[in-house]
Amino acid sequence: MPLTPLPDAPYTMSATKTARAAGFTLIELLIVITIIGLLAAALVPNILGTKAAANAFADSTNLTRQFEWLTHYKRNVGHVPTEGGHKFLLDIWVKKVCEHSEESFDRFFTPGAREEDPHYIELRKKVQNKENPWPDLNAVTSADTHYAGRSKDHLRGMESENEAWIANDNEGGWCLQDGTINIIYGGKNIRSLSIQQLTERFQWVGLEEVFPTWGPQSPHPDLKKLDK
Secondary structure (H helix, E strand, O other): OOOOOOOOOHHHHHHHHHHHHHHHHHHHHHHHEEEHHHHHHHHHHHHHHHHHHHHHHHHHHHHHHHHHHHHHHHHHOOOOOOOOOOHHHHHHHHHOOOOOOOOHOOOOOOOOHHHHHHHHHHHHHHOOOOOOOOOHHHOHHHHOOOOEEEEEHOOOOOOOOOOOOEEEEOOOOOOOOOOOOOEEEOOEEEEEHHHHHHHHHOOOOOOOOOOOOOOOOOOOOOHHHHHH
16 A cells, blocks of 8 residues: 655644744844843943942042052151152152052052053063062153152142142043042042033033143142142
């Protein structure tokens, strides 16, 4: 007896169901991708804002530590460093007031900006290899720190709580990408200026132009007493 061929209908129905299933899966995939895109658009600015805030906070911690080192320097040497600007800060390292560790080294550079700084990366390798990146104060440059220190012409009268000691130097670009500027004063007080405050107080143009944080060219009267 010849075999009866299987009817085509069930096969056709199965193929149709498979096609429909595949179609629904593709649609669902597109929906998921769309939802992910919408979530990313909503969350990424918040994540970036949180990261910027974290960098600004870590930066203020650096300033506090530098202030403590300078206070220790004055207590042991009898006066603050006699050089201004970056040498005012790096004399801490040269005089071995701070431990020559990677953690101490990092305190001289702004979180967030330092990871993009080739000079920082190069010097940090020396520290990791137990080499001294700053053995001599005469050999350091303003590229060796992301902070502006008290200028040599204004070393007197620093004890006042209204006298600026250190701030982000913004040399070559914003140290903190959201435009925040941290300043530490004689009373160990840290004052943070946002880009909004800079635009309102000093009629600054915004992030497209870097705010000077040291020397006579700075619009901020307290920062005029700092040097890079």
